[in-house]
Amino acid sequence: MKLLTINFLTCARKTCKSTPASFPLHPKEAELEQVETEMNPLFLRNILPRLDWEAMRMLTTELGLPNLPAETPAPEELVVATTTDLDAGNGDDRASGPSQMARDLHVLLMETSIASGKLVCGNCGHEYAVKEGIANFLLPSHMV
């Protein structure tokens, strides 16, 4: 399960959902893996402003991954001009490509995945198992 997904998950218990402590879920005993996927710079640019950045930063810190920037990166930080020859054109038709930051974010959000481990609710403490890259949110009957 890619790290991006965790920004859209919370505890499945109804009593937890309305409490701030249930989001984000906390990784525990997480085995990480790198699942290579093709980069889609436009997708990344569109998704970034929708993320709860604080929650994303908390997640990467808890996983011991490199720190994210303090604020959501702006769209212009995600691209870099690829034409180095300044005489090549007047800017309008200058080619641009993903910046190093965009590449790093792609690796972190889209490729870095929890292969196995647990996701823990900060409110009730319930642990949801992650196996073969899939988190299981089915609750035992006494908890529903």
Added chain:
Amino acid sequence: MDADEAKGETYEEEHVHVVYEQIASHFSSTRYKPWPIIERFLRELPDGAIGLDVGCGNGKYLAVNPDIFIIGSDRSSNLASIAKRHPPHSVVVADILYLPHPSRAFDFAISIAVVHHLSTSWRRVEAIESILQTLRSGGKALIYVWALEQESSRRGWTEQDEQDVMVPWVMRGSRKAAHAGEAGGGEDRTFHRYYHLYRKGELERDVQLAGGEVVEAGYEKDNWWVVATLRTVV
């Protein structure tokens, strides 16, 4: 006495969940062509839209649009494993009545051929409410359920028929396995899944009861469908 009393979670476990877990890969091999209205709904979403596919099955709708982000969920972990092969989307195992998603956060949700598997009227309304609660203001949900009125289908049900039915799923045994003498491999196996077949107007009523507002509704190939939003509280 209410016939619904015998139904509920335990009933669905036996007559829906266990069945899908067993037929997952065969079921998946027969489900690959997206239906037109659903495909259009997903394609017309703006790039970067974020939403849910509740009861995503083998994930056939996760393959439609790679420029949006969908978190699919299914009650069957076998189906979820099949569905996870569709980047950039994600899949989790979850129950429709206990979705692990923040409320009022998503641009859209789809739930195709799922709500009809809940075995009481109250649970179906609750399932729809659960989907609608994930939508942010202006977010839309597309919900499909099987229709009672499907006279032209091979099943031939009409509005006079019983709405709560068991529908057989036949898994053909492979002749090769039978020939090789593999245990059980050659025999056909029949599984029965519980369905509540929706009458005309019933889905719209359930959406209303669930706190939703119907934006669009229709009938397509033996199914009733709605596009609904969460009713804004004044």
